[in-house]
Amino acid sequence: xxxxxxxxxxxMGDVVRLEDVLSRDSVTSVCKSFFGLFGLPVRxxxxxxxxxxxxHRDQPLCNYLNTLGEGELECARTVSVVRDMEPDVExxxxxxxxxxxxxxxxxxxxGRPIGRFIVGPYVPAERAQPPASxxxxxxxxxxxxxxxxxxxxxxxxxxIAEEISAHLKGVxxxxxxxxxxxxxxxxxxxxxxxxxxxxxxxxxxxxxxSFEKLKQLDQLKSTFLATVSHELRSPLTSIIGYTEMLESGxxxxxxxxxxxxxxxxxxxxxxxxxxxxxLLDLGRLEAKSxxxxxxxxxxxxxxxxxxxxxxxxxxxxxxxxxxxxDDGTAKLWGDQVRVGQILLNLVDNAVKFSDQGGxxxxxxxxxxxxxTGASGLGAALFTASRPAVVLTVQDDGMGIAEENLSxxxxxxxxxxxxxxxxxxxxxxxxxxxxxxxxGHEGKIEVTSTLGEGTIFSVTLPAADEDA
Amino acid sequence: xQIDFAAKELTVKLVYYGPALSGKTSNLRxxxxxxxxxxxxxxxxxxxxxxxxxxxxxxxITVSSGSGLKVRLKLFxxxxxxxxxxxxxxxxxxxxxVAFIADSQRSEADANRxxxxxxxxxxxxxxxxxxxxxxxxxxxxxxxGSIRTDEELELIAQRSKEPIYKAxxxxxxxxxxxxxxxxxxxxxxxxxxxxxxxxxGISPIRFMTEVEAKLKHDPGPGGR
Numbered sequence: 001x002x003x004x005x006x007x008x009x010x011x012m013g014d015v016v017r018l019e020d021v022l023s024r025d026s027v028t029s030v031c032k033s034f035f036g037l038f039g040l041p042v043r044x045x046x047x048x049x050x051x052x053x054x055x056h057r058d059q060p061l062c063n064y065l066n067t068l069g070e071g072e073l074e075c076a077r078t079v080s081v082v083r084d085m086e087p088d089v090e091x092x093x094x095x096x097x098x099x100x101x102x103x104x105x106x107x108x109x110x111g112r113p114i115g116r117f118i119v120g121p122y123v124p125a126e127r128a129q130p131p132a133s134x135x136x137x138x139x140x141x142x143x144x145x146x147x148x149x150x151x152x153x154x155x156x157x158x159x160i161a162e163e164i165s166a167h168l169k170g171v172x173x174x175x176x177x178x179x180x181x182x183x184x185x186x187x188x189x190x191x192x193x194x195x196x197x198x199x200x201x202x203x204x205x206x207x208x209x210s211f212e213k214l215k216q217l218d219q220l221k222s223t224f225l226a227t228v229s230h231e232l233r234s235p236l237t238s239i240i241g242y243t244e245m246l247e248s249g250x251x252x253x254x255x256x257x258x259x260x261x262x263x264x265x266x267x268x269x270x271x272x273x274x275x276x277x278x279l280l281d282l283g284r285l286e287a288k289s290x291x292x293x294x295x296x297x298x299x300x301x302x303x304x305x306x307x308x309x310x311x312x313x314x315x316x317x318x319x320x321x322x323x324x325x326d327d328g329t330a331k332l333w334g335d336q337v338r339v340g341q342i343l344l345n346l347v348d349n350a351v352k353f354s355d356q357g358g359x360x361x362x363x364x365x366x367x368x369x370x371x372t373g374a375s376g377l378g379a380a381l382f383t384a385s386r387p388a389v390v391l392t393v394q395d396d397g398m399g400i401a402e403e404n405l406s407x408x409x410x411x412x413x414x415x416x417x418x419x420x421x422x423x424x425x426x427x428x429x430x431x432x433x434x435x436x437x438x439g440h441e442g443k444i445e446v447t448s449t450l451g452e453g454t455i456f457s458v459t460l461p462a463a464d465e466d467a
Numbered sequence: 468x469q470i471d472f473a474a475k476e477l478t479v480k481l482v483y484y485g486p487a488l489s490g491k492t493s494n495l496r497x498x499x500x501x502x503x504x505x506x507x508x509x510x511x512x513x514x515x516x517x518x519x520x521x522x523x524x525x526x527x528i529t530v531s532s533g534s535g536l537k538v539r540l541k542l543f544x545x546x547x548x549x550x551x552x553x554x555x556x557x558x559x560x561x562x563x564x565v566a567f568i569a570d571s572q573r574s575e576a577d578a579n580r581x582x583x584x585x586x587x588x589x590x591x592x593x594x595x596x597x598x599x600x601x602x603x604x605x606x607x608x609x610x611x612g613s614i615r616t617d618e619e620l621e622l623i624a625q626r627s628k629e630p631i632y633k634a635x636x637x638x639x640x641x642x643x644x645x646x647x648x649x650x651x652x653x654x655x656x657x658x659x660x661x662x663x664x665x666x667x668g669i670s671p672i673r674f675m676t677e678v679e680a681k682l683k684h685d686p687g688p689g690g691r
Binding site: 011012013014110111112177180181184185188189191192195196199 | 469476478480508509511513522523525527529537539541543551552553554556557558560561
């Protein structure tokens with residue numbers, strides 16, 4: 001129904017065709033009720049000439065006239081004229097040669113003609129006798145029969161017919177208004193949904209396009225980092241090598257001042273090499289191209305090695321190291337070098353951010369990893385846990401504000417610019433740690449209280465007993 | 468605008484735009500209530516939820532000119548709530564003039580601005596130049612407390628590109644002046660674009676005189 005209507009008309013809130021808003025069944029039902037009440041025939045015709053309802057009973061007079069040649073012709077002519085009549089604003093009362101009349105009432109909606117209805121034929125009650133035009137319509141007419149049939153025609157006084165028609169017009173207009181309202185509502189509903197969908201689709205497309213661009217940029221960044229890091233490392237290796245040669249006296253004895261300056265050069269070059277190595281790691285991790293060599297790792301050995309590496313720095317800063325491995329802690333399943341790197345980064349950070357006289361506690365104990373971490377409905381069915389080792393690094397330093405906790409694993413993120421100046425670092429360590437932990441299918445969590453310290457918990461899969 | 472030369476019929480679409488609860492539907496209700504019954508058709512309120520418009524309201528006004536031209540004015544409102552933007556954009560399609568119903572309360576200044584920007588955006592999306600479409604602004608709710616004063620509105624009117632009207636739509640004050648102003652500006656623009664006088668033999672002045680005669684005057688303060 002709606003696909004035949006004009007969208008522009010709908011957006012103007014117009015009714016295009018009567019049949020678009022009035023169902024034939026409901027109009028017929030109203031007309032039947034009208035016929036039942038008043039006994040008057042009714043036809044409803046659209047502006048385009050379609051018959052929407054036709055409720056009448058064949059009149060004996062009409063049936064009789066249709067048996068006569070001239071009577072049939074005259075009847076057909078009258079019906080044709082009445083049917084084609086379209087009054088502009090005022091009702092037309094069209095006389096029939098039988099003495100009956102047809103009342104043709106225009107239906108107008110929002111200033112436009114939309115159809116009409118025809119009441120009749122009926123005989124105005126004011127007319128007592130059949131007119132001469134009926135009795136002389138055909139040479140073979142039996143006037144007694146015609147008069148008898150004339151008396152059986154529906155009769156109503158004209159002013160009553162006018163009131164009845166006005167009433168029917170009101171009912172049809174009400175139906176029209178309700179139908180139009182329903183049509184507009186459903187059209188708007190569909191159009192709004194389409195418009196919303198179109199808008200969302202456009203936004204999604206724009207977002208997808210931005211996402212693709214960002215992915216490309218990210219890829220470019222990773223490639224750039226990897227290339228630059230690689231290109232930087234080669235000359236830096238030479239700088240370190242030649243510095244070591246100078247320090248070893250390969251080019252002659254050094255004065256104390258020269259040795260001190262060379263020591264500084266080598267120290268800074270080492271720092272730079274560390275940074276470049278981190279950038280390379282990050283690049284590989286982001287490109288998922290870092291190979292991990294999984295093996296069984298003894299937590300005791302892991303933490304002992306760690307202690308040996310970190311103790312000198314901790315001593316320099318007057319920070320105590322408290323290293324504990326719970327009895328019976330399972331062996332880890334991971335890349336020995338990379339797990340060592342994870343711990344070293346965390347402990348190095350903890351020492352760096354501890355105050356003088358503070359303590360850094362490193363602990364290894366048994367734990368579990370939830371494979372899905374699911375909660376809520378059906379969690380019992382979806383959660384699968386496996387044995388793990390939890391490595392905890394706790395400091396009693398300055399702590400991290402809650403709003404910063406979610407960002408500390410972002411690459412190059414520093415809580416504030418001053419941190420870099422005071423403590424050094426490029427903000428890469430925790431990003432690398434997070435990616436390494438993810439690469440081991442482990443998880444890392446952090447809790448912190450400002451002024452009291454921070455606890456990092458790294459949970460890594462335990463090695464199978466028989467692995 | 469739709470022109471039917473055969474039927475000598477012109478259909479003009481006018482949209483009442485504005486932020487939520489600024490009184491767009493109240494304007495149409497008042498026009499329906501104040502307008503003469505032979506000109507105004509039935510006010511159609513299409514889908515509401517808690518007395519808030521979901522799609523639109525529509526009021527048809529028919530002015531049969533002495534020159535034989537029949538002008539059908541279709542007045543629409545839009546849903547003001549932010550989430551119904553798609554519907555607002557649809558209703559704006561093919562509009563010939565806009566009455567922006569602003570809330571006079573100081574607290575609603577941001578909502579007015581936001582809605583006006585949204586109007587501009589939606590007009591552009593429909594391919595209508597916001598600079599060229601006849602737009603008038605009505606400051607409604609003049610009976611509320613903490614509103615922009617008449618003096619402030621005078622100053623605003625002096626530098627405003629759009630004509631400014633004042634109204635209390637719930638009481639019918641100023642709504643007919645707003646409507647007449649909107650019809651006048653829209654007709655002037657349509658005359659310029661389509662040479663209606665040449666085509667239908669009706670001058671803008673004569674048309675407005677006939678509109679004035681068809682629509683009853685309301686007694687409120689209103690005016691620029």
